[in-house]
Amino acid sequence: MTLKRGFEIQKNQRILIVEDIVTTGGSIKEVVEVVKSFGGNIIGIAMLVNRSGKELIFDGVKSKALLNLNVSTYKADECELCKKNIPLTKRGRTGK
DSSP: OOOOOOOOOOTTTEEEEEEEEESSSSHHHHHHHHHTTTTTTEEEEEEEHHHHSSSOOTTTTEEEEEEEEBOOOOOOOOOOHHHHOOOOOOOOOOOO
């Protein structure tokens, strides 16, 4: 994670991090580290959808989701789709 050309964060600048869909929170954790490396002051984290099934806490920063989902996960030998040989799809930035 990095800031693109033309973007900057000033020391103590108030920052609100907003993410669309969160599964593990990994991307948000990366953004938190980038903001902190520039000395930004993260005032909160907003998520449209938190599908992790749990409350996510990012380094003590308050976070809030508009929608919380508990998405089921299965081991390969317990998954009905796997038993039918339906291939997996890789969604999101990291393909996890």
